[in-house]
Amino acid sequence: MNEVIDELPEYDSRVGPLPEPMIQREGPAATLLIRGATLLDPASGVDGLHDLLVEDGTISRLGEPGSLEPGEGTEVIEAGGLHVFPAFFDPHVHFRTPGQEYKEDLETGTRSAAAGGYAGVLAMANTSPTVSTPEQIESLRDRASKVASVPVGFLATVTHGMKGEELTDMAELRQAGAVGFTDDGVPIESPRILRRALQYQRMVGGRIALHQEDVELSGAGVMHEGAVSAELGLRGVPSISESVMIARDAAIAGYEGGKIQIQHLSARESIQQIRLAKAEGIDITCEVSPHHLCLTDEAVRTLDASRYKMNPPLRTEADRQALIDALIDGTIDCIATDHAPHAVHEKEVPYEAANMGVTGLETAFSSIYTNLVLPGRIELDLLVEKLGCGGGPFGIEPFSLAEGSRANLCLVDLEAEWVVGEDGYESRSQNSWCAGESLRSRVMVTLADGQVAYRLRSFSLGVA
Amino acid sequence: MKHLISIDDLDQEEIEGLLDRAESFAEVSKRDIKKVPALRGRTVVTLFYEASTRTSSSFELAAKRLSADVVSVKSSGSSVEKGESLKDTVETLSAYDPAAIVIRHPQAGAADMLTNWVDAAVVNAGDGMRQHPSQALLDLLALRQRIGSVEGRKIWIVGDVLHSRVARSNIQAFSKMGAEVTVAGPPTLIPRRIEESGCEVRYSLDEIEEADVVYSLRMQRERMKESFVPSIREYARLFQINSRRLTPRQLVMHPGPVNRGVEIGGDVIDSDRCLIADQVASGLAMRMAILFELLAHGDHRESAEAPVPIGEPA
Numbered sequence: 001m002n003e004v005i006d007e008l009p010e011y012d013s014r015v016g017p018l019p020e021p022m023i024q025r026e027g028p029a030a031t032l033l034i035r036g037a038t039l040l041d042p043a044s045g046v047d048g049l050h051d052l053l054v055e056d057g058t059i060s061r062l063g064e065p066g067s068l069e070p071g072e073g074t075e076v077i078e079a080g081g082l083h084v085f086p087a088f089f090d091p092h093v094h095f096r097t098p099g100q101e102y103k104e105d106l107e108t109g110t111r112s113a114a115a116g117g118y119a120g121v122l123a124m125a126n127t128s129p130t131v132s133t134p135e136q137i138e139s140l141r142d143r144a145s146k147v148a149s150v151p152v153g154f155l156a157t158v159t160h161g162m163k164g165e166e167l168t169d170m171a172e173l174r175q176a177g178a179v180g181f182t183d184d185g186v187p188i189e190s191p192r193i194l195r196r197a198l199q200y201q202r203m204v205g206g207r208i209a210l211h212q213e214d215v216e217l218s219g220a221g222v223m224h225e226g227a228v229s230a231e232l233g234l235r236g237v238p239s240i241s242e243s244v245m246i247a248r249d250a251a252i253a254g255y256e257g258g259k260i261q262i263q264h265l266s267a268r269e270s271i272q273q274i275r276l277a278k279a280e281g282i283d284i285t286c287e288v289s290p291h292h293l294c295l296t297d298e299a300v301r302t303l304d305a306s307r308y309k310m311n312p313p314l315r316t317e318a319d320r321q322a323l324i325d326a327l328i329d330g331t332i333d334c335i336a337t338d339h340a341p342h343a344v345h346e347k348e349v350p351y352e353a354a355n356m357g358v359t360g361l362e363t364a365f366s367s368i369y370t371n372l373v374l375p376g377r378i379e380l381d382l383l384v385e386k387l388g389c390g391g392g393p394f395g396i397e398p399f400s401l402a403e404g405s406r407a408n409l410c411l412v413d414l415e416a417e418w419v420v421g422e423d424g425y426e427s428r429s430q431n432s433w434c435a436g437e438s439l440r441s442r443v444m445v446t447l448a449d450g451q452v453a454y455r456l457r458s459f460s461l462g463v464a
Numbered sequence: 465m466k467h468l469i470s471i472d473d474l475d476q477e478e479i480e481g482l483l484d485r486a487e488s489f490a491e492v493s494k495r496d497i498k499k500v501p502a503l504r505g506r507t508v509v510t511l512f513y514e515a516s517t518r519t520s521s522s523f524e525l526a527a528k529r530l531s532a533d534v535v536s537v538k539s540s541g542s543s544v545e546k547g548e549s550l551k552d553t554v555e556t557l558s559a560y561d562p563a564a565i566v567i568r569h570p571q572a573g574a575a576d577m578l579t580n581w582v583d584a585a586v587v588n589a590g591d592g593m594r595q596h597p598s599q600a601l602l603d604l605l606a607l608r609q610r611i612g613s614v615e616g617r618k619i620w621i622v623g624d625v626l627h628s629r630v631a632r633s634n635i636q637a638f639s640k641m642g643a644e645v646t647v648a649g650p651p652t653l654i655p656r657r658i659e660e661s662g663c664e665v666r667y668s669l670d671e672i673e674e675a676d677v678v679y680s681l682r683m684q685r686e687r688m689k690e691s692f693v694p695s696i697r698e699y700a701r702l703f704q705i706n707s708r709r710l711t712p713r714q715l716v717m718h719p720g721p722v723n724r725g726v727e728i729g730g731d732v733i734d735s736d737r738c739l740i741a742d743q744v745a746s747g748l749a750m751r752m753a754i755l756f757e758l759l760a761h762g763d764h765r766e767s768a769e770a771p772v773p774i775g776e777p778a
Contacts, residue, residue, distance in 0.1 A: 163480060169620050225654065225656055226657055227657040227658075227660035227661070229655070229662060230655035230656060230657050230658040230660070231632065231658075231660070231661045232572055232594050232632075233572055233592055233593030233594035233628075233629055233632050234572055234592070234593070234594070235593075236655075236656070238656075303573035303576055303577075307571075343548065346550060348577075349549065349551075349571075349577075350550070350569060350571035350572060350573045350574045350577060350591075351571065351572055351573045352571040352572060352573075352591070352592060378693070423516060
């Protein structure tokens, strides 16, 4: 059993005041009327056909269909047959700035997020160089204030250069605006370092997001270890390389009263560890990616690295079903894309040589809607909720459609059919795991922090 | 058959066809003039990203025996060493308008990728630890010539299955042709769930008596450093194929190059039961058959039926 010390004093950040966590480009606040859409906001209980009026970036009124009239100059969206959801929040994206802007940058990354219905994303810190100093956080926030079409928050690394040796200046990083900490891309191999970081977290706050992989066990693996890897002759990453690290780190977090987020769960053994930890009252949260919910290692038989090579790898159908069950029963807190853009030349190489990672922001909703909601495996409410609550572990509340809320919403056509990549991507990269797939449902418009962040090119608005 | 990438892509009938064709080329190789004009004026590129003696020489000679022009590119001393990508190298070589590209690459799927980039027929001469289809086909040929069909035969593949593309191709090829395949070796060198590829798994040679054919795999000494086996000595004691372990009727095969005294005893190599020399000879005939089937079969300019040696009356 993991020992949980509950005598530890209640703590909260001692380093405040902290800056606003999310940063976006300043733009005109939207004023528009969405007429006759089906609203669905499981958290606030808003449900059913409504007119929704946004004035000056705020949801000012909800009314019966046909009851609200636009003021002069108000854009009108005739949204009969369309759905409005609170916008989504992704706590796990890679925007590659600084250093690898040929893959993605804050402008293309946030555009990609907007196209997927997101109004908030958290960018990982495994850039080149890594985000390990307060100056870098300040510089990224400054850049985001100029180019980000949806609000973006930044995590800083736990250790300098993600080398796993020395802690970053976590207090100063928090004061500069770091929303949390992560060495994502690699695990924190040393339990001693993680323990120190979690002790220090009591003073500075900021959840630590963990990429769980025992590198001794995963070795040179490039896909899930199982029947498919055995047949293809590709080195395998066993499921236990993930689950043993979760077990270890849950024990450390429990002992220190730390807050950890387990990133991109892939294996059913891992879910078991999360359940045990949660049952013991450990402050552990976790996320799952759309591709782990929709795909299995059978896809790797194509040896298509652009679509099917990522870390952690796609696992078996039993793992996939276990992940879906854990999403339904609440063991998994949220859906995060792990949006990981790579250039064509990094992916158009033999499977073993290709970079790990796939893009996912533009297809997150549509892919899960097509693969899990339409066949009846999960409810639409659950999908909307789990795509929306990713900020929770980092203290960021989900968006709401209630009157008086800032307008963070997406307008979705559940009937639309489209082929992913046919018209290109908002992302700078093309390594979508859905490339070429025909998906049902599409985001038409996204409002982020009161601004129109995205509208599908073919979708026109009328002006009253 | 447009390319030869994996045994998985072939059905039993296609394999039989290749074996028949290879037998006819084996005949040609016994004649004084061993060359046939089937691929005259056509170009075969061999592109080897890994060291190879028998596979590269065998494909080159096979192409030459079919009268093709041959361009051989090896990664050492070429633009590959200067960091050129596979795609760029292949596109450069495509300028020669090759009819076929024979590629060996240390990574799985390299040959598959070529099929998207070039018009040429692509032959996988070994990709990572995944497939080595011409090896499996030549092994079937060597067996056919010694014992006829493998249907119903028990074939044991012994040793480092984990790192072996030969094992993966041969499990598929042998079982596709009706043999019962067993893999044997220490658990560290048998991939988890390999039995789902259609073979039995044994962690000892206790029951090797049942095998009609024992296929020994090369054991690399580096495996000791990676803790796959405690020592080569212990490995040899448990899994070496030698005369003491075999009954007189059992045949032994090995893809070469052998480590005498490690995975296979010298007494076996030098005995009649050993098919290693047959395998090498079959290699040439089978690779001629592969190139012929890919490039000349169904080609209206040439009769596909009876290749006639150059200089002999038709």
